[in-house]
Amino acid sequence: MQITPDLSRLLNELETLASFSDAPAPAVTRVVFSAQDLAARAYVQKLFSAAALELRTDAVGNTFARWAGTDPNVPAVATGSHTDAVPHAGRYDGTVGVLGGLEAIRALQRSGFRPRRSIELLTFTSEEPTRFGIGCLGSRLLSGTLSPESARQLKDSDGKSLEEALRQAGLDGSLENVRLANQFYHGFVELHIEQGPLLERKGIPIGIVTAIAAPATLRVRIEGSGGHAGAVLMPDRRDAFLAAAEIALAVESVAKATRSADSVATTGVCNVFPGAVNSIPSRAVLEIDVRDTDLARRDVMLSAIRAACEAIGVKRQVRVEVELINADAPAQASPLITEALSASCQALGIEFMSMVSRAYHDSLFLSRIAPTGMIFIPCRNGVSHRPDEYASPEDIKRGVQVLASALAQLAQ
C-alpha cells in the first residue's frame, strides 16, 4: 500500500485555517466560540464532508468525522486534535493534528485501502484554557474527567457561562450525553508539534510519546486596599499587585528549587484592578501553570506555592485565596499504539525516538477511555504559542505518513 499525502493541499488548508484569526498575521488568535472559531469550525467541517466523512457534533461542540469501516460493530480507531488557539499563537498547534489527520484519511482513501474498523477524526472543543480557565474542555467531558455539573459552573471572564456560550454557538444538546463509554475506541492517536526543542536538537523527525506530563493550574485572588496613588502613604498601603509580584517570583523560585529540568511553573495571567496609573491596586488575579513528569514532585511544587501565597498575604496584610482549577494525573501511552507507531516508522524508513510530552493534550484525557498514543514532529526552536511557531513541510508530511500507516494498521 502506497500512502502519499497531498502536501501542497494540506499546507494550503493550514494557511486558510490560520486566516480565521482575531490577530493580524502571522499571529493567530482563535478563542473558543468566538466568531473566528465558529468560522474555522465551519471551514474544517466542510473539508470533512468533502472527504465523504459522516459528521456528528456533541453538546460541547466536539466534532466526530467518520470514515465507516467494513465492520461497523467493532470499536473505531480515532485520531484528531483541536483548532482553537491561545491569543497571539501560531498556526500549527492542534491544527496539524486535525488537518493532518484529515490528509492521512484522504491518503488512505486514495491508496485504495478499505478499513475494517471505522476511522474517526475528532476535533476537540477548547483544548486551550483561554476562555473558561480550564484546558481540554471537550476531551475532559468526553472522558468523564469533568462532570457535566462542574462544566455548568464554568464562566468566562465576562461572567458568561459555558452553557450560555454553547447556546449562542448553536449547541443546545445536553452535556450529560457527551461522555463516551470506556473502550469506546479501539485506539486513539494524536499527531502534534512537539512544542519543545528536543527533536530538532537531535535531528530526529518523529517522536513517539510514551507519557504526558501532569499539569496543574492555580488561580490566586489577592484582595488588598485601593486608594489614590498620591494620597495614601507608603506604610499605610496594602497593595494587591505588589503581593501578586512577590507570588509570581515565588512561583519561579519553587520550580527552580526542584533542580529537575522537568519541573516548570509559569504565571501567565496577571490582572490588576482597577488598573489605573493613579490608583493603588486593590485586587489582583494570577493564574499559574505547574507541570512535572513526576506527580509527587509536582505536588511538592503546588504545596510550596500555597505556602508562599500564605506567607506573602500575612506579610502584606492582603487576603490571598488559592484555588486549584485542575490537577491531572500524568498519562502513559498504550503499547498497542506505541508499537503500531514504531512499526509504521520502521516500515516507512523514518527515524524516531521515544519521548515524554511536557505540554498536555487531549490525548491525556482520551487515554482514560481508550488505548492512546501521540506522534510528535519537530517545531523550529521548540517555539509554540507564538506567531513564529513553525513546522517544516517535510516534517508535517512525515507525521501524516506515520499517522496514516498506524491508522491503517490499527483499523485492519
Place this chain on the structure above:
Amino acid sequence: MQITPDLSRLLNELETLASFSDAPAPAVTRVVFSAQDLAARAYVQKLFSAAALELRTDAVGNTFARWAGTDPNVPAVATGSHTDAVPHAGRYDGTVGVLGGLEAIRALQRSGFRPRRSIELLTFTSEEPTRFGIGCLGSRLLSGTLSPESARQLKDSDGKSLEEALRQAGLDGSLENVRLANQFYHGFVELHIEQGPLLERKGIPIGIVTAIAAPATLRVRIEGSGGHAGAVLMPDRRDAFLAAAEIALAVESVAKATRSADSVATTGVCNVFPGAVNSIPSRAVLEIDVRDTDLARRDVMLSAIRAACEAIGVKRQVRVEVELINADAPAQASPLITEALSASCQALGIEFMSMVSRAYHDSLFLSRIAPTGMIFIPCRNGVSHRPDEYASPEDIKRGVQVLASALAQLAQ
C-alpha cells in the same frame, strides 16, 4: 450678605451624576468620552443653563459656564474641577468642585450678590489619565503645558487617537484654540475632597492648599520571549512578567528608601501579554506614578527606578524601555487666593488649616496662567478612587460656603 447653599439639591445632583457610570453602584466608572461621560456632561451642562450661565466648550471639551459680571472688560474669576472618574471610583472626586461650584454660584445669585467680574465655572476634560495615559489633559492644553502637537500624538489603548475620540464626541474645533492667555483669569479656586486622611485626623473641616506635589508618570515596556508554559525549560526563559514583578517591587523600595512620608510611588497598571495561563509572558507594560512635594527628591526616585529597570533587564535578558510620560513641577498657591480663602473661613467662623496636596489637580496647571488656590474638605478615612469614597453633607456645605464667599470677594 447671607450665603445659604441648597444642600439637599446639591446632594441630589451629586447622586444623579454618580448614576452615569459603567460600574454598578456604589462604584463609579466614567472614562473620558465614553457614552456615560458624554451623558454626564450633558447633564451638568443642563444644570449650568438652568442657572442662567452662558456656555462655551473648547476643542478639547473643556466647558466654561459664565455668570456675566457688571464689568465685562476685566478678567473673570474662575472655579471648577472635573467630572470624569477612574474605573471603580467613588462619587466625590472632581464632582464636588463642579456641582459645588455651581451651588456656590446659585447661592450667590439667590443672595442678591451681583459680581463686578464675571464668574466662570470650568469643567476640565480628562483630569484622570485612564484613557490617554496623561492626567489633566484639558487643563494642560488650556495652560499651554501640553502642546497641540503633543496632544495629537495621544492614543488610547485601543489605538484610537485623541483627535478621533474628540470627533466622535462631536468636538471638531482646532486644538490650537484651546490655550488661554496668561492672566486670562483674575484668579482660580478649586474645591476638592482631600483624598488623604489629614483633615479628618485633625478634625478640621477646611484645608487651604499652599502647594501641590509634583507628579511624574513612567511607562515601562518589557519585551522578553514567550512560548508554551509546558515546554520551555526554566533556565531558557526570558519571562517579561517576572521582570515586571521585580520592577514593581523595586518601585516600592525606591519610595520607601527616601525615608520621607511625602515620597510615594505606585505601579497601578500591569498588562501582561499574551495573558494566557499556559503561555509564558512575552511582553508586559507597567505604568508607574511617582510623587513628592520636593522636586529634587522626586527626581532622585525617578533615576533610581530607571537604574533598577536597567539592571533587571540585563539580569533577565529582556528588553526594558522606560518612557517618561510626564514630569511636572510642583505648584505654589497664590497669596491672593489663599488670603481670600482664609478671610472667608474667618468671616464664616469655620476652622481651617494650611496644607499640601499630594494628589494633583487641574489647579496645578491653572496656576501657570492665573493666581490659583484650592479648598480641601475631609473625606472618610482618607479614601479616594474607590467606591467607598465619602464626604459628609456638612463638610460639603462648608466647602461650598467658603468657595462662594471667596468667589464673591475676588469678583468684587
